[in-house]
Amino acid sequence: MPKYSIVVPFHNEEDNVTTLYDRLKAVMEHIGETFELVFVDDGSRDRTYRLLEEIAAVDSRVLVIKLRRNFGQTSALAAGFDHAQGDFILAMDGDLQHSPDEIPNFLGKLEEGYDVVSGWRAQRGDNFVMRRIPSRIANWLMATLSGVNIHDFGTTFKAYRREVIHNIPLYGEMHRFIPALASWYGASICEIPISNPSRQFGKSHYGISRTFRVFFDLLTIRFLLKYMTRPLHFFGTIGAISSFLGGALAAWLLVLKLVTSQHVMDMHGPLFVVAGVLILAGVQMIGIGLLGELQVRHFHTASHRAPYAVDRIVRLRSEESLLQ
Known part of the structure; x- marks a missing residue:
C-alpha cells in the first residue's frame, strides 16, 4: 500500500x-x-x-x-x-x-x-x-x-x-x-x-x-x-411561525365575526385569504421538514452512490505483485 x-x-x-x-x-x-x-x-x-x-x-x-x-x-x-x-x-x-x-x-x-x-x-x-x-x-x-x-x-x-x-x-x-x-x-x-x-x-x-x-x-x-442532521429545525421553525400567524389572524377574524356580526369575506376578504395561505404554507413547511428528516435517516443507512461513471481503469502490475 x-x-x-x-x-x-x-x-x-x-x-x-x-x-x-x-x-x-x-x-x-x-x-x-x-x-x-x-x-x-x-x-x-x-x-x-x-x-x-x-x-x-x-x-x-x-x-x-x-x-x-x-x-x-x-x-x-x-x-x-x-x-x-x-x-x-x-x-x-x-x-x-x-x-x-x-x-x-x-x-x-x-x-x-x-x-x-x-x-x-x-x-x-x-x-x-x-x-x-x-x-x-x-x-x-x-x-x-x-x-x-x-x-x-x-x-x-x-x-x-x-x-x-x-x-x-x-x-x-x-x-x-x-x-x-x-x-x-x-x-x-x-x-x-x-x-x-x-x-x-x-x-x-x-x-x-x-x-x-x-x-x-x-x-x-x-x-x-x-x-x-436536523432539517426539521429549519423548515419546522418557519412552518410553525407561519401557522401561528395565520391562526392568529383567523382567530381575530372569527372574534370579529362573532362580536360584530360583520360579513368577513365582504369586509376583510384579503385578510381571510392571507390567513388561509399562511396556515397552509406552515403545514407544508413542517411536512417538508419531516421529509427532510426521513432523508437524513436514509442517508445514514443507505449505501454510497458515486456521482460519476467509470469507463475503464488502467494500471500496470508491478513485478513484485506478479511474483506473489
Whole structure:
C-alpha cells in the first residue's frame, strides 16, 4: 500500500500531461516514500487519455481512471479519492498552475498532525476585476458562513488524511467546500501559501459564471453545516411561525365575526385569504421538514452512490505483485 496518493483530474490537457507527470515523479521519488499517481480523465476530447494510458503502460505507480463523460471537477476528484489507496491524499489541478515542487510542504503539515492542508494563492496573477475581486468576496463569505478561517476555498491544491476525505460525500461543485465540511467532522485544518503561475498551455475552463454559482453553493453549505442532521429545525421553525400567524389572524377574524356580526369575506376578504395561505404554507413547511428528516435517516443507512461513471481503469502490475 502506498503512503501517498496524488490525485489529478484532467480535462483536455494534452499539452500538460507529460510535463506534469515528469515533475510529479521527480518530486515524489525525491521524497523517498511509496506513492501512487491517480490520474482521472474527465471526459477529455483531445489526446489526454491516450497520453495517460501510455504513461500507465510503463509505470506501475500510475493509476488512470477514465470517466464516461465530463462529469465536472468535483466528480472527477471523487473518483480519484475513491480509488486512492494512500494514507495521505493530495489533490491538484492538471494545468501546471499548481507546482509539484510545493508538495513536500503539504505532506510535511500532514506529518505534523493536521487533517486538512489547504493551499492559499496569496499572490494571484488573474484578472483583477473578473477573477480576483469576486474570488475575495466569495472566500470572505465562505469563511464567515462556514466558520473556517482560511483565505482560499477555491483552489484544488489541498492535502488530506485518508480517513477524513473518505467521510465527506462529494457531488455537484462541493470540492471547494471540503475544508468546511471537514470541520463539521472535527478535522484540524491549516493553510499554507502557494504560488499561482500563469497557464502556459491550453485554455482555462473557468469563467465569471462560476463565481455566480458559488453564491448559490454558499447557501447550500450554510444549510448543510447547520441543519444537515436536523432539517426539521429549519423548515419546522418557519412552518410553525407561519401557522401561528395565520391562526392568529383567523382567530381575530372569527372574534370579529362573532362580536360584530360583520360579513368577513365582504369586509376583510384579503385578510381571510392571507390567513388561509399562511396556515397552509406552515403545514407544508413542517411536512417538508419531516421529509427532510426521513432523508437524513436514509442517508445514514443507505449505501454510497458515486456521482460519476467509470469507463475503464488502467494500471500496470508491478513485478513484485506478479511474483506473489
